[in-house]
Amino acid sequence: MSGEGTQPLLACRNVSKYFGALAAVSDFDLDVHSGDVVGIGGPNGAGKTTFLDVVSGINPATSGDIRLDGENIAHTAPDIICHRGIARTYQLNAGFDSMSIRENILVGAAFGQGDKGIPRLRYSRSMHQRVGRALELCGLQDKAHLIVRSLPVLDRKLVMLAGAVATEPKLLLIDEPVGGLNPHEVDDVMEIVSGLVDAGMTIILIEHVMRFLLQISKRVVIMHHGEKIYEGDPQGLLSDQRVVEVYLGKGTAKRLQHMLAERGGND
Ligand SMILES: Nc1ncnc2c1ncn2[C@@H]1O[C@H](COP(=O)(O)OP(=O)(O)OP(=O)(O)O)[C@@H](O)[C@H]1O
Numbered sequence: 001m002s003g004e005g006t007q008p009l010l011a012c013r014n015v016s017k018y019f020g021a022l023a024a025v026s027d028f029d030l031d032v033h034s035g036d037v038v039g040i041g042g043p044n045g046a047g048k049t050t051f052l053d054v055v056s057g058i059n060p061a062t063s064g065d066i067r068l069d070g071e072n073i074a075h076t077a078p079d080i081i082c083h084r085g086i087a088r089t090y091q092l093n094a095g096f097d098s099m100s101i102r103e104n105i106l107v108g109a110a111f112g113q114g115d116k117g118i119p120r121l122r123y124s125r126s127m128h129q130r131v132g133r134a135l136e137l138c139g140l141q142d143k144a145h146l147i148v149r150s151l152p153v154l155d156r157k158l159v160m161l162a163g164a165v166a167t168e169p170k171l172l173l174i175d176e177p178v179g180g181l182n183p184h185e186v187d188d189v190m191e192i193v194s195g196l197v198d199a200g201m202t203i204i205l206i207e208h209v210m211r212f213l214l215q216i217s218k219r220v221v222i223m224h225h226g227e228k229i230y231e232g233d234p235q236g237l238l239s240d241q242r243v244v245e246v247y248l249g250k251g252t253a254k255r256l257q258h259m260l261a262e263r264g265g266n267d
């Protein structure tokens with residue numbers, strides 16, 4: 001459960017990432033406790049993906065402190081960060097095209113766990129069990145034999161997600177899980193990510209599709225020019241003047257307020 005007063009699973013302090021003179025992420029603070037589901041939104045170029053890049057070690061922070069379970073990982077290599085318990089998906093689909101769905105996810109299951117001295121030639125029973133669980137959680141159990149190259153965009157996104165889930169991460173980072181999908185597919189992914197939340201996963205997700213972001217996240221952060229301009233509950237963001245000004249616009253804020261009110265009435 002998320003808990004004030006306990007040590008955060010992830011603690012980011014004054015994290016900055018510069019590309020030349022551009023501060024893509026600027027003095028950014030974030031605490032994530034076990035069981036949290038934090039949604040990050042904000043305009044294009046706000047620094048959302050760059051933040052996930054520095055947390056996952058893909059692109060190290062220029063300055064600042066990033067702690068996982070109290071240990072500084074700000075300058076740790078991405079493979080080691082994965083072994084320590086942070087897995088992620090990417091904004092653009094990535095996968096092993098010539099391999100099946102099951103084989104793709106097996107790579108995650110084998111990579112994320114245990115000691116890493118020697119590359120594995122054999123997959124253990126527990127790895128296959130993790131694959132089975134990830135396939136089920138991501139709704140891919142009936143398609144496991146299909147070759148990834150031939151899959152539609154939705155399934156490719158789910159394969160990437162399942163590969164990350166199969167590492168059994170302490171913290172799962174998801175970058176735009178529904179970008180480019182139609183409304184029906186958005187609903188499908190929403191159900192799957194809700195299932196991950198129900199299974200107790202701790203998640204940071206980035207999304208532009210606001211109905212997804214607002215309904216899945218327990219807490220929302222809005223970034224603008226690398227800085228945090230809002231952190232709080234999903235409802236509060238819709239009446240935050242700065243967020244409405246720089247990101248949502250009045251019309252969208254109103255529409256989303258209606259959506260949340262209706263959903264609250266139905267629950
Ligand atoms: N490798 C890089 N080299 C130089 N500039 C970069 C690099 N990666 C990102 N940037 C710049 O950093 C800023 C933040 O980019 P980032 O991709 O993090 O934004 P974002 O919030 O994820 O946007 P989007 O919603 O479009 O995905 C942008 O101005 C981008 O052009």
Ligand SMILES: [Mg+2]
Nearest residue numbers: 048049050091
């Ligand atoms: Mg991005």
